[in-house]
Amino acid sequence: xxxxxxxPEVIRLAGALLVxxxxxxxxxxxxxxxxxxxxxxxxxxxVSIRGADGRLHLAKSAAGAGTxxxxxxxxxGSIESHxxxxxxxxxxxxxxxxxxxxxxxxxxxxxxxxxxxxxDRPVEAEFRLKRWIDLGALGWYSGETHVHRPLADLxxxxxxxxxxxxxxxxxxxxxxxxxPQASNQAGGGTxxxxxxxxxxxxxxxxxxxxxxxxxFRVNKKxxxxxxxxxxxxxxxxxxxxxxxxPVARRAHAEGALLELDKHSWPWSMMIAPVxxxxxxxxxxxxxxxxxxxxxxxxxxxxxxxxIERDARGMTEAGWIDYxxxxxxALLNCGLRLRPTAGCASGVHPVPLGFGRVxxxxxxxxxxxxxxxxxxxGRSFVTTGPMLFVEVRAGSIEGSAESAVPLSRIxxxxxxxxxxxxxxxxxxxxxxxxxxxxxxxxxxxxxHWVAVxxxxxxxxxxxxxxxxxxxxxxxxxxxxxxxxxxxxxxxxRVEDELARNxxxxxxxxxxxxxxxxxxxxxxxxxxx
Numbered sequence: 001x002x003x004x005x006x007x008p009e010v011i012r013l014a015g016a017l018l019v020x021x022x023x024x025x026x027x028x029x030x031x032x033x034x035x036x037x038x039x040x041x042x043x044x045x046x047v048s049i050r051g052a053d054g055r056l057h058l059a060k061s062a063a064g065a066g067t068x069x070x071x072x073x074x075x076x077g078s079i080e081s082h083x084x085x086x087x088x089x090x091x092x093x094x095x096x097x098x099x100x101x102x103x104x105x106x107x108x109x110x111x112x113x114x115x116x117x118x119x120d121r122p123v124e125a126e127f128r129l130k131r132w133i134d135l136g137a138l139g140w141y142s143g144e145t146h147v148h149r150p151l152a153d154l155x156x157x158x159x160x161x162x163x164x165x166x167x168x169x170x171x172x173x174x175x176x177x178x179x180p181q182a183s184n185q186a187g188g189g190t191x192x193x194x195x196x197x198x199x200x201x202x203x204x205x206x207x208x209x210x211x212x213x214x215x216f217r218v219n220k221k222x223x224x225x226x227x228x229x230x231x232x233x234x235x236x237x238x239x240x241x242x243x244x245x246p247v248a249r250r251a252h253a254e255g256a257l258l259e260l261d262k263h264s265w266p267w268s269m270m271i272a273p274v275x276x277x278x279x280x281x282x283x284x285x286x287x288x289x290x291x292x293x294x295x296x297x298x299x300x301x302x303x304x305x306x307i308e309r310d311a312r313g314m315t316e317a318g319w320i321d322y323x324x325x326x327x328x329a330l331l332n333c334g335l336r337l338r339p340t341a342g343c344a345s346g347v348h349p350v351p352l353g354f355g356r357v358x359x360x361x362x363x364x365x366x367x368x369x370x371x372x373x374x375x376x377g378r379s380f381v382t383t384g385p386m387l388f389v390e391v392r393a394g395s396i397e398g399s400a401e402s403a404v405p406l407s408r409i410x411x412x413x414x415x416x417x418x419x420x421x422x423x424x425x426x427x428x429x430x431x432x433x434x435x436x437x438x439x440x441x442x443x444x445x446x447h448w449v450a451v452x453x454x455x456x457x458x459x460x461x462x463x464x465x466x467x468x469x470x471x472x473x474x475x476x477x478x479x480x481x482x483x484x485x486x487x488x489x490x491x492r493v494e495d496e497l498a499r500n501x502x503x504x505x506x507x508x509x510x511x512x513x514x515x516x517x518x519x520x521x522x523x524x525x526x527x
Contacts, residue, residue, distance in 0.1 A: 027093040029122045037128040042087040044160040045105045052098040056081035063088035067156045073349040076293035080349030084160035094118045103127045106162035132403050132432040140358045141365050146342020158204045163353035171211040176218040177240040180211050197367045209233050213241050226265025231257045242508035248275035263326040264298030269492040270515040280327050280337040282381045283355030285344035292316035304484045317462045328415030332481035333522045338377045355383045377468035384463030389451045391470035396439045400453040405433050407456035414447050445477035483526035490519040
């Protein structure tokens, strides 16, 4: 007599019961190994897995000693889903079907995307990431100044993204007049006696002393002011804001750097001159690897900037251009802000270090040396390509290098594109593309010069690099801002003074009046 397990009707019934009982669907494991193509050694990385049905899947480390940090964040319809992994194999259980696996490591490795078919047996896959450029060998080290990830995750994250310097916020305050220490939204502060930074390894470290003031409420009511950062301060701040000058004075007295967050926050054009801000977030936290979402954020651009728009609002290229043009207007008014980059990973759907700033220390890499280079403007900001330029009196020399061909290189003189250069896009030594930059210009007054370049991508997403501006001063002949850009900055401040009257106390309103006076004086210089 046949055993009950061999009878077809019993097998079908058992299967039906398993389904009714909510049994897990049949899966098979995918195990992957990620290696450096040149050395053959395992490397940390970021892995994204998407099924043909659009579902996203998160891998885990397959090694007991390995670490994996999953990250899934959705905002305004954009979804970022990935896992960052230590230099160990990964494993994920997948239902039968076709999957797209993308493996990446920061900006200096070429990503690898592969189709993988899963049936009913284990699948093993080996990925070899090719490094197209080695910035550390050239003396350049990457950083990101706007991080909302837990400190415990940063060793994994920074190595997987090959981000050399990170600035996670130990303190984060959202309410006006409130102490960041007393009302901390960052999940715990850092005691004053602890180290200013932590070394993950020889080339990766993170700050433990940064604060974000991001003020959305005044007197417990919704009333957005904006945001700024204090990077590498020495003691925990008790001061609320506004007014903002006492915070700025203390930050600078402690050797910290002040960073202006997005240019379109309501108060941004006030705090730039009043706080004597050091850094401008040129690659800001609305630029993501996934879909661009924030179409109209904060103060709108003026008509004279001719910012690109479509039926849904500002385009991604338009948002980038708006930031550039606002930055240039501040530079033309004599505010020598150094460019930086921040993604707000942890809040937004974006990987750590998607936008990053590379700085070149004088001498060996270290936290203080890197900070000094950032503050000196020995830097460039990028969401893709790399940019190395030296500016001397009347000349620019250097190169732009990229993983994909460039579409154009632009020389910016006092905020205007003075020259557009067709890239050479010749083959680089490691597989990227290299374009020489050698240009000359002639001016007889004070000026500033920067270079920017753009990738020519199949997906048409704007990926760019921008050098720090280099200033040349001629006594008695300062840079002259354009009249319409000064009027734009002045109107921003005057509108905020009117909006905040009756809401903020007089010492805070006086700071808007001071900023308005600053910009009115610039009108006398305007061209």
